[in-house]
Amino acid sequence: MMRCAVVLALSLVLATFAPEWIEAGELFVSPNDFQGSDIERINQAIDAAAKTGQRVIVPRINHSSDGAKEVWLLDSAILVKSNTHLVLDNCRLKLSDQARDNIIRSANCGLGITDIAPIENVTIRGLGLAVLEGADRPRATGDSAKTLGERTYGTDAGVKGESQTGDWRNIGILLAHVDRFRVENIEIRDPHCWSISLERCSRGTVRDVSFQMEETRTIDGKTWKVLNQDGLDLRQGCHQIVIENIRGVTGDDLIALTNIVGNVGPGTDHSTMVSGSHRSEDDSDDIRGIFIRNVQGHSQGGHHVVRLLNAGGLKIYDVLIDGLIDTSPPHRPCKATIKIGDANPAWGGVTPLGDTSQILVDHVTSRSRYSILIAGSLKDSILTNIVRWRIAGDVVTYASGKENVQNVLISNVVQQGE
Numbered sequence: 001m002m003r004c005a006v007v008l009a010l011s012l013v014l015a016t017f018a019p020e021w022i023e024a025g026e027l028f029v030s031p032n033d034f035q036g037s038d039i040e041r042i043n044q045a046i047d048a049a050a051k052t053g054q055r056v057i058v059p060r061i062n063h064s065s066d067g068a069k070e071v072w073l074l075d076s077a078i079l080v081k082s083n084t085h086l087v088l089d090n091c092r093l094k095l096s097d098q099a100r101d102n103i104i105r106s107a108n109c110g111l112g113i114t115d116i117a118p119i120e121n122v123t124i125r126g127l128g129l130a131v132l133e134g135a136d137r138p139r140a141t142g143d144s145a146k147t148l149g150e151r152t153y154g155t156d157a158g159v160k161g162e163s164q165t166g167d168w169r170n171i172g173i174l175l176a177h178v179d180r181f182r183v184e185n186i187e188i189r190d191p192h193c194w195s196i197s198l199e200r201c202s203r204g205t206v207r208d209v210s211f212q213m214e215e216t217r218t219i220d221g222k223t224w225k226v227l228n229q230d231g232l233d234l235r236q237g238c239h240q241i242v243i244e245n246i247r248g249v250t251g252d253d254l255i256a257l258t259n260i261v262g263n264v265g266p267g268t269d270h271s272t273m274v275s276g277s278h279r280s281e282d283d284s285d286d287i288r289g290i291f292i293r294n295v296q297g298h299s300q301g302g303h304h305v306v307r308l309l310n311a312g313g314l315k316i317y318d319v320l321i322d323g324l325i326d327t328s329p330p331h332r333p334c335k336a337t338i339k340i341g342d343a344n345p346a347w348g349g350v351t352p353l354g355d356t357s358q359i360l361v362d363h364v365t366s367r368s369r370y371s372i373l374i375a376g377s378l379k380d381s382i383l384t385n386i387v388r389w390r391i392a393g394d395v396v397t398y399a400s401g402k403e404n405v406q407n408v409l410i411s412n413v414v415q416q417g418e
Helices: 002-017 038-052
Strands: 055-058 062-064 067-069 072-074 078-080 085-089 092-095 104-106 119-127 131-133 173-176 178-189 196-199 202-212 216-219 222-225 232-234 239-250 255-259 287-299 304-310 316-326 336-340 356-366 370-374 378-389 396-398 405-416
Touching: 038 055, 038 072, 038 078, 104 119, 173 178, 178 196, 196 202, 232 239, 255 287, 255 316, 287 304, 304 316, 304 356, 316 336, 336 356, 356 370, 370 378, 396 405
Parallel strands: 055 085, 072 092, 078 104, 085 119, 092 131, 104 173, 119 178, 131 178, 173 196, 178 202, 196 232, 202 239, 232 255, 239 287, 255 304, 287 316, 304 336, 316 356, 336 370, 356 378, 370 396, 378 405
Antiparallel strands: 062 067, 216 222
16 A cells, blocks of 8 residues: 555656656656766766666756756767657756867767767657757867868867867767657757758658857857858768758758768768768768758858758759748848759769759748759759749759759749849
């Protein structure tokens, strides 16, 4: 009888303090149950949950050794592994000024890891208002082509022994070689580079994500450039991924599918790709099977809302973009609502016909300088139901020439408010 009473009391406590979608009596792991720094406690909770199959819940209140506070300050990355279910319950995760790392990274990759073992079944789920935020004074920002202190902000500029360019550690959420994953219901503010980057990931969903960034930051009373603040980037090998309900303002491209060959291997600090920018010998590094729907936002830096870019023999195909509202302001429109390809010789120039194909664009409202900008090649595709507002010009622009477009159906385009 006493045991039944204890079980009932425990169930009532869990029903009172657990998130509403967790059933009474369901057990979970909280970083408040561990000792150490904020990041140590969160990673200890993930390690403990991995042994039991329980969820990890990071609550709004952080009961640290310094007392209760409403922020979790991270000196390094939260590391998710196979079968991790990480719930961010109305909490705020913020990088510290000492951090030069991601906010969240798949545990299978990192500095010095040259053989990345695939992991699976990873969920990163926000509940209510779950915020991921960059540092007040980032040690580094931008991608691997940006020098700190010259083109983009970083307190590591000029510091001996520290890399003087950005790299993959500046990305907010970085997953590499992850199969079956979900990232949902989070808001990302002022990341140090791209907000979310997926490398060679498959069978996943990114949904209900919002972004707040402007490509500049006011730090200690001075305005600084913070470059390469994309929202969501898909890199080499990503396939069978659903992207939906994306909104907000980014410094650079809101969503980018970027498939460019490089010569940097995995695990170094010389690349914006932790898994390496090399190309596989087969076609596994093609980006394919991507479903993008219900997007509302723009690039404060005047870049693109959605960008598709492939080069070096890597392909992008079987992509659906359905339901895109470009929210560009009249005084600073994006360059293009959707940009396909690029003639830049640094990336290999215009791709051969067929390398970018089977792209379906449907239901787009554009307020950018260009609505659909074809700057590379495009084949066997459909562009339909596109409305161009406020700015005179063609709905479809052939920057690379019509000779690089083949079998593309364009229908039901509307120009308004010229």
